[in-house]
Amino acid sequence: MIIAPEAVEPPRRPAPVTAPAAPGRPPGLLVVAAGVAAAAAAIPLVYLVVRATGGGFEAMLDVLARPRVLEYAANSLGLAAAVTLSALVLGTGTAVVLSRLRVPFPRAWLLVSSLPLAVPSYLAGYGWLVTLPAINGFVPSWILLTAVTVPYVTLPVAAALRGASGDLEGVARTLGRGPVRAFLVATWPQVRPAAIAGSLLVALYSLSDFGLVAMMRFPTLTWGINQAYAASFDRAQAAVLALLLVVLALLVVVGERSARGQLPRQAARAVAPRTIRRGMLVALLPVVAAAPAVGVAVPLLGLLARLLEAQTLRELDVARLLGAVGATVGVAVGAALLAVLLALPVAALASRYRGRLVSALESVSYLGHALPGIVVGLSLVFFALAVVPVLYQSVVVLVFAYAVLFAPKAISTMRAGLGDVPPRLVAVARTLGDSPLRAWWRVTVPLALPSVGIGALLVAIATMKELPATLLLRPTGVSTLATELWNRTVIVEYGAAAPYAAMLVLLAAVPAVILSGVRTVAKEEL
C-alpha cells in the first residue's frame, strides 16, 4: 500500500498507482487553466521575494540569524505537526464511531461535530481566556487549534466511510485480527486519501493561524511576521519570515503528496452500523464530543459570561448588523464561486495525472493557504496597484484575495472527489464519440459535484471568518461581521461585540451544517 513519491518515478511514464484508464499526458487546455490558477496562487510568493530581497541579501541573513527566528520556526512546525496528528486521530476516530457504530442520533452528532468550523480561532481563544485567564503557550494552542480544525478530517472521512466497504474488516476480524488491527488493514486504506487530504488542510491552517497563537502567547512565525509589521514597519523582515513559513508549508505539501497514495476505489456496498454495548458507547462519547465542547461550547459560554458582566449594552444598530451580514454573505458566495473555479483545473489535473508539472502546479496552488492574511492582503495591494489600479479597494480584489487564501480547501476536497469518478465511465463516453473535455463535463463533473459543493462551502466558511486581509482590501466603508467584531473587541466593548460574534458563528454554522449532510460521489449507486 505504500506509494513511492512520484519524484522518484522516471518522467513521462504515468505512475503505476494512477487509475488504470488514465491517459498518459494531460490535455493542454487543462494544463493552461491550472497554470492560470497556480499563477494566481503564486502572487503572494512573487511579492514576498520582491520584498525580502529589497533590503539586500545581507539583511535577509541578519533576520534569519536572530536567535528568536529559530524558535519561531520550531514553534510553528511543532504546533502544526502536533495539531495535524491529533486532528487526524480524533477526526478519524469520530468519523468511525459515527459511521460504523450504532449511535443514537448519528446525523445530529455529525452535525454537532461540524460546528467547530464555524468558530473563528481567535474567538475560541478569547472565549477560553474568559474562563481560564492563565492558560498560555503550546498546550492550549495545540488543544484549541485541534478542536477547531478536527472537522476538516471528520467530515471527509465520515463521507468516505459511508462509501467504503466494511466487509473486508469483518473478514479481517474472522481471521483473528483485533478491532484496531482489522480497521488498519481493511478500512484505513480506503479512507486514507480523505484523511490525509483533510490533514493537509489542518496543517496549513495551523501554520497560518495568528489569532489563536496571539491569544495564547505562543510565538510562532505568524507572530514574528505581525511583530515585524507592527513594531518595525519592516516589510523586508516580515517577508523573510513569511518565506520561511512558505518553506515549512512546502515541506508539509510534499509530505502529504508522499503520504497520500491513491487507490482505485472498489465498488462497495454500505455496511450496517454495528451495535455495541451501552457502556462502550458512553466510553466513546468523549471522543465524539471533545471537539464541539472545546471548540464551540466553552468559548461561547465564555463570551456569554462576558456579555452578562459588560456595561456597554446599548441599543443594537440593526441596520448596521444586517448590512454586515449582507456584505459577509456576498463576499463569501463570491469567494466560494471564484475559488472553486480556480481549484477545478488544479484538482482535475492532480486527480488523474502525475509528473513534475502536475506536482509543481498543485504544490504552488496550496501555498497561499499557509500564509497569514496580512501577507496575502499586502501582496494583493501590491499586485492590484501594479496591474489593475482601477479595481484597487474594490470588492473584486477582495474576493480574489479570499480565493487565493482559500482555494486550497476546494482543491483538496475536489481532488478526492474527482479521483473517485470511475475512469471506465469516462472511457465509455469517449468511445461514444465525446471529446475529452465533453466527456469530462458530461460524466466527471456531475459525479464529482458533491465534492465541488463541499469545497465551496469550506471556502465560504473561511471567508466569513477572515479578518486581516479583509481589513486591508475591503472597499472603504464596507464592513463584514468579522471586521465589525474586531472593531468592538479591540476597544473591549464586549457588550457591543456580542451580537456580531453570535451572528458570525450562526452564519458560518449554516454552511457547516449543510456540509455535514453532503454525500460525496454517489458511489453507493455505482
Next chain:
Amino acid sequence: MRSSRSFSLLALAASAALLAGCAANPGTEPAEPGGEPTADGAFTLYSGRDEELIQPLIDLFEEQSGIEVDVRYGNTAELGALLLEEGEATPARVFLSQDAGALGALSQAGLFATLPDDIADAVPAGFTSTDDSWVGVTGRARVVVYDGDELTADDLPDTVVEYVEPEWAGRLGLPPGNASFQSFVTALRVIEGEQAAEEWVEALAGNDLQIFENNTATLTAVNEGTLDVGLINHYYWFRQAAEVGAENMRAQLKFLAAGDAGSIVNVTGAGILSAAAQDADALEFVRFLVSEEAQAYFVEQTFEYPLLPGVDAPEGLPALDSLVNPALDLSDLDDLSTTQQLLAEYGLI
C-alpha cells in the same frame, strides 16, 4: 522532460506579466508643488484609531465643516504597512495614527507633506515631529499596572530599573513588540545610557519575563489576577474601567517617579500624505484635531492627555508637565532600530 520545460515557460510568462505590470506602476497625479490650496469637499482618512472612539469626533467635524470624510479603519501597524505598500498611489489624504512609531516610519519613507506652521506649532515641541511632517494629537503615559488584590502602590518600586530585580522574577509582564514599549526602551537608553539599558534588557530577559502580544492582553492578565505587574500605557486601564466600572477593576495603576524612563509620554498623531499637501479639506481636518474642541473630546472620551496648551488633563491623572523629562526630546526616540536590535539580541522580539 517536456512537462518541466512547459512549466518553466509558464512560470516565465507569469512572472514576465507580473513584472511588466509592476514596471508600469501608474501612481496618481503628482502633488503640485506650491500653488493654491484646493478643496472638493471630501477626502479619505486612514484611521489607526478605533471607530467607536473616533467616529463621533469625525461626525462633529463633518457637521461643522460640511466636508465629507471617508474613513478606512484598521490597526495602526496594518495601515502603516498598507500606506508604505501603496506609496504615491494611496487614496488616503490623512493618516491618524495610534503611535508615533508608525508616523516616524512613514515620514522617513517620505510619504508625508510638510504641515503649515499654524498646525505644526499648535503642539509644544517634545510632543510632535521635529520636521513638521506630522503633528502630535494626544499623549499616553507609560505606567505600571499591578494586581490590587495582592499588592499596594507602596509595595512597588518608583523607578523602572528596579522591576528587573530577582524579586520580580516571573511576576512582570509586557508586550515587547509594542511600539510604546520600544520607545520606552529607547528613552531608557537616552536617559540611563547604552550600557545601563543593555543591562536592564538582559536582566529583563533573564527574569522569567511574561511576554504578551499587546497592552490589552497584559492589562487583562493583571486584572484577572494571573500576573502581578505589567508595563503598559495609562489609557488602556481607563478604557477597561469604562467597560466594567472603575470600582470593579482589580488592576490598579502606579505612575513612576517624575523623569523616570518608565513614565515617558508617547503620542498619537496625524500626518498629511504628500499628494494632499495642498488639499484644503485634509488641512482643515488636521487643524481641527489640534483645536480646543477636539482636544477636550479626547480628554473626556478617551482619557488621554491633551497636547494643546490650556486644555486640562483628565481628572485623576498627574499633570502632563510632571511626567516630562526635560532631558528627553522626542526626536531622541527616533532611533528605533538600535532598540529593536537590542531586544532581538536578548530574544525578546
